[in-house]
Amino acid sequence: MSLLAIALALCWFVPVPLVGLGALALAALSGLTFPDVDQFVPLLRHRSALTHSLLVVLLCMADRRLHPVAAGLALGIGFHLAADCFPASMRGFATVKVPLAGTFDTQGSYMWLAINAVAGSYVFGMLVERLYDPQVQIIALVGALLLGATYLAGVPGGYRALAVYAAIFWVGWRLHRPTLE
Numbered sequence: 323m324s325l326l327a328i329a330l331a332l333c334w335f336v337p338v339p340l341v342g343l344g345a346l347a348l349a350a351l352s353g354l355t356f357p358d359v360d361q362f363v364p365l366l367r368h369r370s371a372l373t374h375s376l377l378v379v380l381l382c383m384a385d386r387r388l389h390p391v392a393a394g395l396a397l398g399i400g401f402h403l404a405a406d407c408f409p410a411s412m413r414g415f416a417t418v419k420v421p422l423a424g425t426f427d428t429q430g431s432y433m434w435l436a437i438n439a440v441a442g443s444y445v446f447g448m449l450v451e452r453l454y455d456p457q458v459q460i461i462a463l464v465g466a467l468l469l470g471a472t473y474l475a476g477v478p479g480g481y482r483a484l485a486v487y488a489a490i491f492w493v494g495w496r497l498h499r500p501t502l503e
């Protein structure tokens with residue numbers, strides 16, 4: 323969370339592209355663990371839909387200055403949700419809880435996590451494409467791949483998520499390859 327605070331402050335007070343890229347990296351790191359802050363927030367149950375979604379990303383997208391943070395958070399949260407898609411069994415602890423509304427069933431939880439995970443990578447790609455030159459886009463992409471591989475190789479369910487990502491990445495690369503001239 324402190325990484326996220328630093329990233330937000332950097333973007334807000336030093337709106338320079340290079341600083342933004344650093345903030346993006348910090349936000350991506352904090353995004354990996356962000357969804358599980360629901361365990362420490364009163365009134366939220368674990369796997370709350372509020373934190374296991376792109377809600378915080380949308381909030382950051384409201385202000386242009388915070389777009390690098392939004393991109394990083396979308397990436398990191400997407401990886402976290404992708405790993406959460408592959409629990410030992412999608413029951414009890416593993417299902418997604420909606421405040422005041424109850425709990426998603428097994429199928430609903432899969433859908434919620436998967437849609438938000440894919441949307442996370444998509445929003446990251448979209449923002450990076452918009453914010454940076456092709457060279458920097460490549461750097462961001464390589465960083466994203468390293469972060470994803472490192473994180474997913476170390477968490478439960480990660481390897482299966484990694485296989486899904488490999489497929490998605492391949493399609494995304496075919497459609498949106500940055501052009502260097």
Ligand SMILES: [Zn+2]
Pocket residue numbers: 357358369374402406
């Ligand atoms: Zn989680």
